[in-house]
Amino acid sequence: MALSKKIHDALNEQIAREFQAHFIYRAIAMDLYEKGYDGFAGWMDQHSKEEYGHAERIIHFLRENEARVTLPAVPKPQDTWPTVKGAVEAALQHEKKLTADIHGLHRLADEDGDLATVSMLDWFVSEQVEEEHVVNRLLKRIALAGDSPIGLVVIDNELKGGADAAAGSAGGE
Ligand SMILES: [Fe+2]
Ligand SMILES: [Fe+2]
16 A cells, blocks of 8 residues: 555654754764763764664665655754753653654554554654653663762763673674
8 A cells, every 4th residue: 555645744754853863862972972971972872873773764664665765954963062961851852752753653644544654653652662761761870970970970881881791792892
C-alpha cells in the first residue's frame, strides 16, 4: 500500500527533526569535550549517533515504500552551554519534544489506517520511553553532585568508564 502524501510529508519532516537532534547532541558533545568532560562528551556523541540512526531508520522505511526522501536543511545548533546540567537539561527538553512529535505521527498514521507506518513507529514510541529515561537518570546523578565540581568529575569518569567498557566489548579501540 502506497503511503499517503500526508504520511510521506510527515515522515520527511521527522527525518529533519532526527538530523536536528543528531546535530544538537553533537554540538553538546563538542562543547563538553572542549571543557574537559570526556565522559559526558562521549555519552553525548553516542547519543548523537543514535539520532542519526533514527533518521536512517525512517529513510530506510520510505525507500522500502518507494517513497522519495527529501533531505532537509539542518538548523545551526546552539554551540555552548553554561553548565553541564544545563546541557543535559537541553537534551531532555529536546527528547520530550521528539516524543510528542513521534506520538503525533503515530496518531496520524493510525487515523490514516496505515498499519505499516504504525508498526514502524511503534519502535520509536518505545525508544522514546528509554531515551527520556536515560537522560532523566543522568540528570539525577548530576543533582547528587550538587554544586561540587568533584562530583561532576566523578560522574564524568563513570561515563567514560562505561563508554570504554562498551568499546572494549564491541572490539573497538
Ligand atoms: Fe531520535
Ligand atoms: Fe533521542
